[in-house]
Structures are given as C-alpha cells and as structure tokens.
Amino acid sequence: MTSIVRVGLIGCGNIGARAHAPAYAHIPSAQLVAVCDVNTTRAHAVARATGATPYFDYHEVLARDDIDAVDICLPTYLHAAVSVEALRQGKHVLCEKPMAVTLEEADAMITAAREANRVLMIGHVRRFDPRYTTVKHALVQGEIGHLVHVRRAERQHLPFPGDAWYWHPHAGGGIFLDIGVHVTDLFHWYFATEPETIFALGRQIRPEAQAARSFDHAVLLITFPDGRIAQAEISWAYPPHFGRSQYALLELIGTQGRLVYSDRDAAPMLVYDSNDGLDLPTYFRFMSALEEAFVAEIAHFIAVVRGEAELLITPEDARTALALAIAAETSAREQRPVSWQEVAP
Amino acid sequence: MKDTVGLAVISYAHLHAPRYTAAIVEHPHARLVAIVGYGENAEVARAEAQRYGVPYCTTLDDLATLSGVDAVYLASEPKDHRHLVAWASEQGWHVLCDKPIATTLTDAAAIVHIAQQAGIKLMVPFNPRYQLPVQRIKSELESGEAGELIAVNALKYGKLPVWAQSPQRAEWFLDPARSGGGGFLDIGIHALDALRWLSNSDPARIYARVGTYIHTGQVAEDLGTLVVEFANGVIGTLSAGWVNPQGFPGWLDIGFEVLTTRRAYHVYSPYHSLSIYTQDRAERRAWWRRDVYGLVDEFVSAIQEDRDPAITGEDGLIALAMAFAAYESSRTGQVVEFKEWLQRQLKPLSSSTRTGETPP
Numbered sequence: 001m002t003s004i005v006r007v008g009l010i011g012c013g014n015i016g017a018r019a020h021a022p023a024y025a026h027i028p029s030a031q032l033v034a035v036c037d038v039n040t041t042r043a044h045a046v047a048r049a050t051g052a053t054p055y056f057d058y059h060e061v062l063a064r065d066d067i068d069a070v071d072i073c074l075p076t077y078l079h080a081a082v083s084v085e086a087l088r089q090g091k092h093v094l095c096e097k098p099m100a101v102t103l104e105e106a107d108a109m110i111t112a113a114r115e116a117n118r119v120l121m122i123g124h125v126r127r128f129d130p131r132y133t134t135v136k137h138a139l140v141q142g143e144i145g146h147l148v149h150v151r152r153a154e155r156q157h158l159p160f161p162g163d164a165w166y167w168h169p170h171a172g173g174g175i176f177l178d179i180g181v182h183v184t185d186l187f188h189w190y191f192a193t194e195p196e197t198i199f200a201l202g203r204q205i206r207p208e209a210q211a212a213r214s215f216d217h218a219v220l221l222i223t224f225p226d227g228r229i230a231q232a233e234i235s236w237a238y239p240p241h242f243g244r245s246q247y248a249l250l251e252l253i254g255t256q257g258r259l260v261y262s263d264r265d266a267a268p269m270l271v272y273d274s275n276d277g278l279d280l281p282t283y284f285r286f287m288s289a290l291e292e293a294f295v296a297e298i299a300h301f302i303a304v305v306r307g308e309a310e311l312l313i314t315p316e317d318a319r320t321a322l323a324l325a326i327a328a329e330t331s332a333r334e335q336r337p338v339s340w341q342e343v344a345p
Numbered sequence: 346m347k348d349t350v351g352l353a354v355i356s357y358a359h360l361h362a363p364r365y366t367a368a369i370v371e372h373p374h375a376r377l378v379a380i381v382g383y384g385e386n387a388e389v390a391r392a393e394a395q396r397y398g399v400p401y402c403t404t405l406d407d408l409a410t411l412s413g414v415d416a417v418y419l420a421s422e423p424k425d426h427r428h429l430v431a432w433a434s435e436q437g438w439h440v441l442c443d444k445p446i447a448t449t450l451t452d453a454a455a456i457v458h459i460a461q462q463a464g465i466k467l468m469v470p471f472n473p474r475y476q477l478p479v480q481r482i483k484s485e486l487e488s489g490e491a492g493e494l495i496a497v498n499a500l501k502y503g504k505l506p507v508w509a510q511s512p513q514r515a516e517w518f519l520d521p522a523r524s525g526g527g528g529f530l531d532i533g534i535h536a537l538d539a540l541r542w543l544s545n546s547d548p549a550r551i552y553a554r555v556g557t558y559i560h561t562g563q564v565a566e567d568l569g570t571l572v573v574e575f576a577n578g579v580i581g582t583l584s585a586g587w588v589n590p591q592g593f594p595g596w597l598d599i600g601f602e603v604l605t606t607r608r609a610y611h612v613y614s615p616y617h618s619l620s621i622y623t624q625d626r627a628e629r630r631a632w633w634r635r636d637v638y639g640l641v642d643e644f645v646s647a648i649q650e651d652r653d654p655a656i657t658g659e660d661g662l663i664a665l666a667m668a669f670a671a672y673e674s675s676r677t678g679q680v681v682e683f684k685e686w687l688q689r690q691l692k693p694l695s696s697s698t699r700t701g702e703t704p705p
C-alpha cells in the first residue's frame with residue numbers, strides 16, 4: 001500500500017485524545033478520518049480538534065470501507081473484542097497496551113490477525129521513546145558489555161477516582177497489568193531472550209485498590225538465563241504530589257559498566273510552586289512517555305501497514321509482556337515463584 | 346559512669362580500620378590504648394600506631410599485658426572473629442566486631458553466646474543506622490508522622506575491594522573462606538540490617554538471585570538482588586554487590602527509597618560529599634563520615650552507661666542469616682521461609698561448638 005493510510009480512532013479518553021489524536025498531524029502518510037467514543041462530548045471535541053468525523057458507535061467506523069486501520073484507545077477490557085472484530089473486518093489494528101486482560105484474549109487477537117492477514121501492533125510506547133531507544137542502542141553497541149541486571153521503577157499517584165476502570169482487576173488489571181506490561185516488555189526487549197522465572201509481591205494500599213480488590217503497588221523479580229536479573233517497583237500508591245520527575249528510573253549493570261537514567265536527568269529545570277512544592281520538569285506533557293514517542297509509534301505502525309517496515313514489536317512480544325505481568329500477579333496472589341513455562345505460548 | 350573508655354584496635358585486615366581508629370582517637374570519652382597487627386596489613390597497623398603514638402603489639406599476648414583496655418574494635422578477617430571474641434571475652438573486654446559478624450551461622454551463634462556468657466557488650470557496626478537521612482526516616486516512622494511503612498528499596502554498589510587505592514591489601518575479601526562470601530554479603534549486609542531496622546520487623550520470606558556476573562572466576566558472588574517480606578507485611582528489596590566499574594566516580598553508590606502511606610523518601614547520597622574533577626579523573630568524595638563517629642560513640646556510650654548497644658550481636662547474626670537465606674533461595678529457586686530456615690540452621694549447634702574454638 002503506497003497511498004495514504006486512512007485511520008479511525010476508537011476511544012477518545014486520556015490517551016486517545018491527548019496522545020494519539022494530535023500525533024496524526026505529524027504523520028503525512030496517514031490521515032485521521034474518523035474518531036469514536038461512546039461519550040459524545042469527547043468524540044465531538046476530538047473531531048473538532050482534528051477535522052475527523054465523530055462517531056459514537058465503533059461498529060460504524062468498522063463498517064466504513066474507506067478506513068484502512070483503526071487505532072484502539074479503549075479501556076483495556078475492550079482491547080481484545082474490538083481488535084478481533086476490526087481485524088475480521090479487514091482493518092489493520094494499532095491497539096494500546098496492555099494487549100488484553102487474559103492470555104486467551106491475546107491469543108485470539110494473534111490468530112485473528114494471522115487469519116485476516118492484517119497488521120496487529122500493540123502500543124508499547126517505551127520502544128519508541130528516545131530515552132529507552134537510546135539505552136537500547138547503547139546496549140546493542142556493547143557500551144556496558146553484556147547486560148546482567150536491570151532495575152526499573154515506574155511510580156506515581158494514580159489520579160483517577162475509585163470507580164475508574166483502571167482499578168478493577170478484570171477491567172484494567174490493576175498495577176500488574178497496566179504498568180506491569182511496560183516494565184516486562186522493557187525487560188524482554190533489553191535482555192532479548194525468554195525469561196525463566198517470575199516472583200512478585202503485591203499490595204493493596206490505597207482505599208480505591210482495596211475496594212476493587214486489586215493491587216496498586218508491587219515489586220517484581222524476573223530472571224533470565226544465566227541468572228540475569230530484572231527487578232522492578234511499580235506503584236500507583238505514591239503520595240499525591242510525588243513529583244512526575246520521579247516517575248521513571250532505569251539502572252542497568254553490564255559486565256563492562258553501568259548505565260543509569262532517571263527522569264530527574266531529563267529535566268535541567270526546577271520548578272518551585274507554592275501549592276505543589278518542588279517539581280521538574282514541566283515540558284513533558286505526559287507522566288511516562290514523550291509526545292514524540294507516540295508520534296514515532298504511530299508512524300511506525302503506518303509504515304508497517306504501507307509495507308515499508310517490519311514490526312518492531314510483534315504481537316508475540318506483546319503477549320510475552322502480558323504473560324509476564326499475569327505471571328507476576330499469580331506469583332503475588334499465590335505467594336510462589338512462577339515458571340515462564342506456565343505462561344509461555 | 347566511666348569517664349574514659351580504653352580501646353584497642355585489633356587488626357588492620359579490614360579496610361575500615363583506619364577510619365575507626367581515627368574516630369576512636371577523636372572521641373572525647375574514648376582513648377586509643379594500642380593497635381595490634383593481627384593478620385593482614387600488620388605493617389599498616391604499625392605505622393598507624395606510630396602516627397598516633399600508641400604501643401604497637403605484634404601478638405594478643407602483648408596486648409593482654411597492657412593496662413587500661415576496656416574494649417576492642419575487631420577489624421580482622423571475619424574468619425578470625427570467633428576466636429578473637431572468645432579471647433577478648435576472657436579478658437573481660439567489650440567488643441565492637443566489624444561486619445559480617447562471622448563467616449558461618451555456627452560461628453555467629455557461638456559469638457553471640459560467648460558474649461552473653463561473659464557479660465560483655467558486643468556490637469556490630471552497620472553504617473546506615475548512623476547515616477543522617479536514614480536516621481531521619483526512622484524517627485519519622487517512629488513518631489508516626491510518616492504514616493505506615495509500605496516498602497523500602499535499598500541499593501548498595503561498590504567496587505572490587507582489591508581496586509582500593511590503599512596501602513592495605515584486600516585480597517582476602519575475595520576468598521569466601523576468609524570473608525564469608527562475596528560482594529552481595531560484603532556491602533549488602535549493611536542494608537539488610539537497615540531494611541530490618543526500618544521495617545521494625547523480622548523477615549518472614551526471602552527470595553533472591555545471587556551470582557558472579559562480572560568478575561567471573563575471581564569472587565564468590567559479585568551481585569545479588571533480594572526481595573524480603575517482613576512479618577508485619579513491609580516489603581524490602583536490596584540490590585548489592587561489587588559492580589561499580591573503575592570509571593565510577595567514587596567508591597560507593599548507596600540508595601534508599603522508602604514509601605509510606607504518607608510520604609516517599611529518596612536517599613541517593615547519605616554522606617556529605619563533594620566532587621573533584623581533574624584531567625583524567627572524576628571523583629565524588631565523602632568529607633564527613635558521620636556514621637563512623639556515630640557508631641563509635643554508640644559503642645563507647647553503651648559501655649559508659651552499662652547498657653546494650655543499639656546494634657547487638659543478635660542483629661549481626663540475623664543480617665548474616667538474611668544474606669545466607671538469599672544464597673539459599675538463589676541456589677534452590679525457592680522462597681525461603683526465614684524463621685523456620687534459621688531455626689534449622691541453628692539447631693545442629695551442639696554445646697561443644699559453643700566455645701571459642703573453631704571446630705576442626
């Protein structure tokens with residue numbers, strides 16, 4: 001396909017409206033033609049901002065023959081059903097992470113993509129984030145030798161109310177799925193091999209998590225062959241004004257050296273606010289990913305649809321990230337190490 | 346109350362010795378009586394004795410003839426601790442015994458027992474307890490102003506001891522028969538104690554991976570990562586080892602990340618430091634090791650006030666056991682149920698091993 005890829009955006013919430021919709025203006029080979037949300041206000045707002053046509057029922061978007069691809073920014077529990085439906089209608093699919101809530105759903109998505117011979121890409125945006133691609137490049141160049149240890153933290157105060165789908169184990173999957181897949185995919189990407197065992201502890205700290213009976217704080221220890229270690233803390237239970245500049249931490253140890261990144265390093269500016277105290281930086285719009293990363297991610301998807309590139313993150317990679325996150329939650333619930341074999345395809 | 350506590354330093358094997366000797370000399374209620382050149386680095390011990398103008402002893406017997414000794418600081422190889430604690434307790438002297446308390450749990454238990462029987466004070470110096478930021482966190486947890494503790498992540502990365510720019514030789518650190526283990530034990534043990542101290546609880550379950558990743562064939566282990574769940578539910582993690590490359594500015598990289606229901610604390614530099622850059626070198630240097638003065642002061646005060654020191658031999662034993670439980674978990678791939686496991690480790694201790702003699 002060499003013509004312009006015509007895209008329908010399904011889900012105009014946080015990430016759909018703020019990160020995905022504006023990205024299309026930077027991608028000449030794509031055109032956002034339809035935007036959809038059951039919340040009509042949101043659909044109208046994004047339609048106004050982008051010039052696309054608003055829809056309130058995604059079936060109408062899928063029914064449009066002139067739409068080549070859909071960009072799914074729905075709550076996690078809808079990812080699988082809508083992706084499979086879209087693939088069966090012949091659409092290429094870019095779907096936000098986590099891929100799905102269960103591995104059965106993930107496998108159904110992979111099968112649907114194969115049968116329809118369409119592109120399925122899961123939006124693991126860290127793989128397109130200049131911070132993390134720079135680190136990956138340094139690893140591939142052997143700058144710190146052979147990677148043996150990764151410590152990662154992604155932590156924040158989740159700002160959503162207790163009835164938000166994020167908190168619910170079967171809707172958003174709690175911290176293990178929602179943030180867990182970001183760290184497990186990073187580990188898999190950096191070690192570039194299959195893991196061996198997963199161990200985790202989970203906590204229900206905030207009242208919202210306790211009410212939903214899902215975890216909002218966890219530590220993970222994932223081992224890769226030769227005893228290589230990946231360790232993470234993921235949390236929504238940090239205090240409300242916990243600085244966004246503290247969100248991400250990444251420390252790598254290699255046989256020839258160490259590599260350390262934290263969001264503090266990305267912010268040569270301090271802001272002292274009379275209400276919020278001290279924070280840095282104010283020029284990342286989002287907490288965890290750069291705007292440029294979403295543009296790069298979507299542009300890559302478009303390039304793959306046009307046959308100009310190979311998927312940098314396959315659906316199988318996304319399934320691995322999900323399987324590891326699910327295994328971590330199992331480990332926490334059952335208080336035991338989980339072997340990769342238990343969740344491997 | 347004793348106005349002045351007489352202290353002798355036994356051995357300069359450990360790289361810590363010069364720093365502790367300096368703190369003893371500067372302490373207003375301590376008096377450095379003598380230095381014994383026991384084992385490695387005797388020539389450094391001799392030079393230090395000369396520098397401080399105190400007698401230098403080549404043997405323990407020489408030291409026993411001196412008057413005015415109330416206590417000793419042991420900076421020997423850990424494998425000699427049991428023997429030395431037994432000997433000191435026979436003199437009726439209190440012991441500040443550098444970490445790890447011993448190279449085996451059997452020896453550690455014997456040391457605790459010997460000190461108890463002799464009625465001497467036994468203290469193990471774990472630095473984080475006297476690092477100002479960590480002390481602040483502890484006090485805010487105790488006062489309740491920080492709310493409830495959820496989790497503590499600790500980091501302790503250092504360099505291979507033999508890289509130290511020091512007149513002291515450090516090869517013995519690399520031999521587990523003499524030191525007890527490798528890098529995870531050597532520098533991680535401070536943080537293991539800190540996790541337990543901050544959590545105010547004992548370990549319930551430990552899961553870990555420990556191994557030799559960088560200095561292959563040279564060390565017992567150079568890196569380990571542990572997850573511990575304390576009996577009260579607090580989560581602890583530690584990543585520690587000899588992983589800093591030669592180019593790391595300075596020696597240690599220490600971190601504590603503490604999350605409570607009200608606060609998050611990040612301590613990435615527990616010392617008062619400064620940076621020096623030259624044409625070929627970048628160095629971050631601590632200019633005040635307040636922790637060492639605090640530890641020496643606590644030991645001296647406990648003797649003066651005739652009370653238990655803040656860090657006991659038991660604390661030293663449990664920290665060692667946590668490190669060994671990490672080895673066990675790493676070897677088996679299983680979670681170690683700490684209390685039961687420790688009981689099993691200590692059970693075979695027959696009364697015959699509860700003396701100063703190292704069993705054959």
Ligand SMILES: NC(=O)c1ccc[n+]([C@@H]2O[C@H](COP(=O)([O-])OP(=O)(O)OC[C@H]3O[C@@H](n4cnc5c(N)ncnc54)[C@H](O)[C@@H]3O)[C@@H](O)[C@H]2O)c1
Nearest residue numbers: 011012013014015016037038039073074075076096097125
């Ligand atoms: N990559 C990242 O860094 C990142 C960041 C945030 C969110 N996400 C992921 O993006 C997804 C969406 O998250 P969000 O924060 O934008 O959620 P959100 O709740 O803000 O947005 C979801 C939107 O979908 C709409 N919607 C729900 N059901 C619908 C239906 N049947 N048809 C049409 N619209 C429907 C809702 O009205 C809402 O506007 C989640 O899977 C989340 O994990 C990824």
